Amino acid sequence: MSIDRWQQAVTALRSYWTALERDWQSVAVGVATVALTTVFGVQIPW
Template sequence: MTGSNRSPDTRRREAVEQHVRAVMSYWRALEPDWQSVLVAVVLVALVVGLEVPIPG
């Protein structure tokens, strides 16, 4: 299939998939310990920066 035949929906989906693949390749390049640190940083940023309430 050529680029011009693809619908806008397909192109959008492909773009999203490309972004996900890029993020995952960075993620997989990290050691599991650093993945843990990154998850924690994201959660702290959500709680402190965006005031996301996390129920307990």
């Protein structure tokens, strides 16, 4: 993927994120964390 495409993707993601209500942002962070642990098998230490 060219740098321009990356920049477009990042810009689109950022505007989508900014448009989200804070509660939905919390849900998105939760979903991302669950995806990290279940799909990618990331272990989060304590």
